[in-house]
Amino acid sequence: MKFGKRFFLFFLLFSTLGALPQVWAGPIIHINIKTLLSLQDAGPSSPQIKSLTQEYRSVLRYSSYKLLSQNRLNLKLNESGRVSLPGNRIMNITLKGISGNRASLKLEIYKKNRKIFQTVVQLRNRSSITVGGPKYRGGDLLFNIFNYF
Amino acid sequence: MSYKTNTQVWDETELVLGLKEKNEEAYRELVRQYQAKLFRIAYGITLDREESADIVQDVLLRVYQHIRTFKGDSKFYFWLRRITINMCLNWHRRWKRRFRWRHQPLEKGEGENVMELGTESYSPETLYREKELEKILQEGLKTIPEDVRTVFILKEMEGLSYEDIAGILKINKGTVSSRIFYARQKLKRSISSMLDQGETE
Amino acid sequence: MKKPSRNCDPVIVSRFFDKELDPADNASVDRHINSCPSCRKMFDDLKTLSRQVRTHITGRCDTDHASIEKSLLETICKKKTPFRERVKEAVLAKKVWIPVIAAASLLLVFFTVFQSPGVTEPSAIIASLSGDVSSVVIIETPRTRQTILWFNEEFNPERLDL
Numbered sequence: 001m002k003f004g005k006r007f008f009l010f011f012l013l014f015s016t017l018g019a020l021p022q023v024w025a026g027p028i029i030h031i032n033i034k035t036l037l038s039l040q041d042a043g044p045s046s047p048q049i050k051s052l053t054q055e056y057r058s059v060l061r062y063s064s065y066k067l068l069s070q071n072r073l074n075l076k077l078n079e080s081g082r083v084s085l086p087g088n089r090i091m092n093i094t095l096k097g098i099s100g101n102r103a104s105l106k107l108e109i110y111k112k113n114r115k116i117f118q119t120v121v122q123l124r125n126r127s128s129i130t131v132g133g134p135k136y137r138g139g140d141l142l143f144n145i146f147n148y149f
Numbered sequence: 150m151s152y153k154t155n156t157q158v159w160d161e162t163e164l165v166l167g168l169k170e171k172n173e174e175a176y177r178e179l180v181r182q183y184q185a186k187l188f189r190i191a192y193g194i195t196l197d198r199e200e201s202a203d204i205v206q207d208v209l210l211r212v213y214q215h216i217r218t219f220k221g222d223s224k225f226y227f228w229l230r231r232i233t234i235n236m237c238l239n240w241h242r243r244w245k246r247r248f249r250w251r252h253q254p255l256e257k258g259e260g261e262n263v264m265e266l267g268t269e270s271y272s273p274e275t276l277y278r279e280k281e282l283e284k285i286l287q288e289g290l291k292t293i294p295e296d297v298r299t300v301f302i303l304k305e306m307e308g309l310s311y312e313d314i315a316g317i318l319k320i321n322k323g324t325v326s327s328r329i330f331y332a333r334q335k336l337k338r339s340i341s342s343m344l345d346q347g348e349t350e
Numbered sequence: 351m352k353k354p355s356r357n358c359d360p361v362i363v364s365r366f367f368d369k370e371l372d373p374a375d376n377a378s379v380d381r382h383i384n385s386c387p388s389c390r391k392m393f394d395d396l397k398t399l400s401r402q403v404r405t406h407i408t409g410r411c412d413t414d415h416a417s418i419e420k421s422l423l424e425t426i427c428k429k430k431t432p433f434r435e436r437v438k439e440a441v442l443a444k445k446v447w448i449p450v451i452a453a454a455s456l457l458l459v460f461f462t463v464f465q466s467p468g469v470t471e472p473s474a475i476i477a478s479l480s481g482d483v484s485s486v487v488i489i490e491t492p493r494t495r496q497t498i499l500w501f502n503e504e505f506n507p508e509r510l511d512l
Contacts, residue, residue, distance in 0.1 A: 055491045059498065104477070117481035117501050127473035130498045176426055180419045188418075189411045198410065202418055209422055245487065286406045304368065305403050311370050330364045336399060 027098045029149040031073040031105075033083050033091065038062035038132070039139040052144060056130075065142070087136045088112050091143060101125045103147055109134075123147050161225045168216040180209055183226065187233045193302030194237040196291055204236050230307070231317055234299065243295060282340065289339035293332050300325050301332035358382075358389055367396045473497045 036049065039062060045053045046067035053065045073081035075095040083091045089111050096104040102122040109117040109131070121129055126148045133140030159167070159178045167175025184205055191201035212219075212229065219228055236242070290298060296318075303314045304325075311325040318325075365371050366379040383389045472490050474497035479486060487500040 055494055055496055056498075058491050058493065059489050102475070109481075111503070115481070116503060117479070117483055119479035119499060120477040121497075121499075122475040122477055124471065124473050127494075128496060129474035130496065132498065132500050134503045173423075173426070177419075177423065180422055184415055184418060185411065188415070189407060192411050193407050201411075206418060206422055206425075210425060213426055245485065282402065283406060283409075286402060287410075290403075290406075301403075302407070305400055306407060311368065326361070326365060326370065329368065330361050333364060333396065333399060334360075336403070337395065340399075340402075 027077055027095075027149060029075050029095050029098065029103050029105075029147055031075065031081070031093060032146040033071045033073070033093075034144040034146075035068045035070070035085055036142040036144060037066045037068050037086075037136060037139045038142055039064050039066070041138075049144075052130075056142075062140070068141075085109075085143065086141060087134060089134065089141075093145070096120065098149060103149060105145070105147070107131065107145070125149055165216070165219060165221070165225055168213065176213055179212065183229055184209065186226075187229060189306055190230060190233050190302065191237055193306050194234070194295065194299050195242075196287070200242070204233065204242075208233050208236055234303075234317060238295070238299065285340050286336070289336045292339070293335050297328045297332050300328040304329050358386060360392055363389055363392045364396065367393060367400075471495065474499075 034049065034052070036046075036052075038056070038060065041063060043064045045065040049065060049067050056062070056065060068086060071083045073083070073093060075081050075093065077095055077097065080092055080094040083093070085091055089109060092106075092108040092110070094106040094108075096106055098104070099122075102124055104120060104122050106120050107118065108115055111134075117131075119131075123129055123145070126146075128144050128146035130142050130144045132142040135141075159175065159182075164175055164178055164182075168179060187205045187208060188201050191204045192198060195201055195204070208229065211232065219225065293301065299318065300314055300320075303309050303317065304311075309317070311322045311329075314320075314325045315322045362371070362375075362379060363383070366376065366383070369376070371379060383393050472495045476488060476497070476499065479499070481501065483501040483503060485502045489498040489500065490496065491498070
């Protein structure tokens, strides 16, 4: 009977673990970071970011937006990813958790190894936040962070 | 203690006493007497009507709440003016202004003087020149850095001496002189064509 | 050709205009201006500019002071009213509270159970932020409610913590 009891407990444990693969593997979030340079001078905006440009035009007054780079990160819970940004800057993104349709992300921006800005945001699934605007080459940098999970 | 009615003139001492006693009529008088003056200073520094209105409201509210901090060691209006200037130059406000200027259209020409029909001033040429001058002055003032403009406005609008301005802003007299000179040169360059046409009173 | 004197210095003329020269220099510059056409012009230009600036600023300040006055006095009245009275006023004034709460609850249920199309919430909720920045602005685009978080990178000894 003792053997039976132990077997039953182990069976229960493994079947529970097997039934919840997400718990074992943890949630994974896919993040796309676009680095943009917004400028006051005339000139075309990058065509790849047309929809973003249209959104920005409703609240910002730059005349053009250039896509400088794009980075992708796939993060598990409590995992961090690092992205190099122009002007000796680095962005660190950490997935703190997922609750409902929002992911909790910690964003840290470093300049020359000094942390200059940090925020924790709850980002809706399949949407983005834009962080700006450090100065760079006559314009301002914008970092658009899109996520889905 | 008898209270003044609004038909009587309040001198500064009475006004301060009335405010310390939380006399509503004293507060009305404070607003009536100083609102426009403080607004002109705030506008000269910020060049933003909405923000100037906010600043003046904040200043007058703060005065109402903290009148007891006024020690009477300087004139009451000087105290109000200093609070207004400090509020205009407050870091957060300055940065928000810079952000707004870059991402919102410049103020349109509301409040421009309307020329009367049938007078010499009504000629289309005069109207055009007046409008152009307004526009150029406004643009010119915006190109002057705020700390320089503050000095310039205190000189032009308040007629303060270099020493007084230096005391209020805690800078050297030499800095006051050079900032005023710089602001004048900048504005003069902006409107030099209008001046050369010999606009006179 | 007349050699330009120290008095032809625009800085000196500017200080003379502001009555900031000592009496001896003041008298000397005054005499000079009366005999030097270019300095006279400089002085007259300063006078014109001063008048134009004052007129311009005063003209721009032609705003609705009466409404500012009214709003200030209302705020003062509120501050004078004891908190309990203000709460009482608020409760008594809201005769439609129950229907409003009921309507709000229904809307909440409707939007959570039947997720309506279109964007009803901002893309990002800022839980915290900190940094060696002087200011932060949070904006939302009107159409898709995308959050934009704008910071000024200028180093400021007073850290900003929210």
